[in-house]
Amino acid sequence: MSEVQELIDNFEKIAIKDNNDKEDKNNQKIEQLNKQDEPNTIIMKESNNEQQQQQQQIQENQTQKESQIDQNNQKDLNNNQFNEKELEEAFINKLVIQEQNKEEKQQQQDQTKIDDQVQTQEHTIIKGSMRSDGTMRKDIKVRAGYKNADMIQRYVIPQKRK
DSSP states (O other): OHHHHHHHHHHHHHHHHHHHHHHHHHHHHHHHHHHHTHHHHHHHHHHHHHHHHHHHHHHHHHHHHHHHHHHHHHHHHHHHHHHHHHHHHHHHHHHHHHHHHHHHHHHHHHHHHHHHHHHHHSEEEEOOOBOTTSOBOOOEEEETTOOOTTTSOOOOOTTTOO
């Protein structure tokens, strides 16, 4: 275990030395560039300022977009809640209408049953009779309350009435 630990420690020391060497080289290069390009630093500063301004504008645009998205999401949520309420009301109304339709159909069925019963009671059937030559007459269906023309009394003026 100690050998492994020693290897790890050596590896870390080597990595640290390499990093330090790289940093030193980078720092030397930066110093050389700074000495050579002092006028360029002013231009770079200006470009950095422009970049910062652009980044600020981008951030402002993003915040505006985010706020608009939040507002739109809030509106959508409100609309969804409103739509859900409307859907619930419509569903309830539909159920009520279906119940009413069922009741109406039941009433119509009951009424037709009653009408059928009344129709069966509203007529009588006179069975066909045998003629003298041996043929049969047809059955006759007579409505309730029907009076034959021969059975109806004719109007008699008051002077002839007894």
